Amino acid sequence: MHMVxxxxxxxxxxxxxxxxxxxxxxxxxxxxxxxxxxxxxxALSRLRTAFDDRLYVSSNRCMVPTTRAIxxxxxxxxxxxxxxxxxxxxxEFAPAACTHLFKVGMTDLSxxxxxxxxxxxxxxxxxxxxxxxxxxxxxxxIPTEE
Numbered sequence: 001m002h003m004v005x006x007x008x009x010x011x012x013x014x015x016x017x018x019x020x021x022x023x024x025x026x027x028x029x030x031x032x033x034x035x036x037x038x039x040x041x042x043a044l045s046r047l048r049t050a051f052d053d054r055l056y057v058s059s060n061r062c063m064v065p066t067t068r069a070i071x072x073x074x075x076x077x078x079x080x081x082x083x084x085x086x087x088x089x090x091x092e093f094a095p096a097a098c099t100h101l102f103k104v105g106m107t108d109l110s111x112x113x114x115x116x117x118x119x120x121x122x123x124x125x126x127x128x129x130x131x132x133x134x135x136x137x138x139x140x141x142i143p144t145e146e
Contacts, residue, residue, distance in 0.1 A: 002052035009050055014076050016043035017055070021073045024062045095126035102129065105136045 019029035020040075030040035048055055051072070056063035065073065106115065111133055122129050 098126050099128040103132045105134045107136050
């Protein structure tokens with residue numbers, strides 16, 4: 001059996017494979033993943049080369065998966081599902097669990113008026129957070145006319 005080198009395989013082809021398996025039609029599979037019919041046909045050709053198998057054969061206006069395609073489908077679908085879940089899982093910010101050190105530059109006036117309120121909120125909401133304030137000059141750059 002032909003071994004596919006995952007290091008050289010265009011992983012986008014797996015999306016095409018999955019769409020073809022679900023739709024059993026090149027045009028519908030192309031629409032499903034936002035490709036042109038021509039691009040999907042090209043992807044199928046590349047899949048056939050990569051897996052050294054026809055994968056899908058035409059029969060009465062639908063694409064019938066070969067035995068190899070059926071064998072591959074479950075693993076490809078499972079792998080893509082895991083990737084989708086991993087990529088789309090939102091990483092919510094949990095202030096109570098945060099332990100970062102934040103470095104902020106503030107003028108003396110800002111440190112006097114804003115820093116105490118900020119530290120009060122952080123003490124309540126994110127007790128593991130540390131803030132290191134650095135003094136910035138109390139000057140503004142105002143263009144002067146010469």
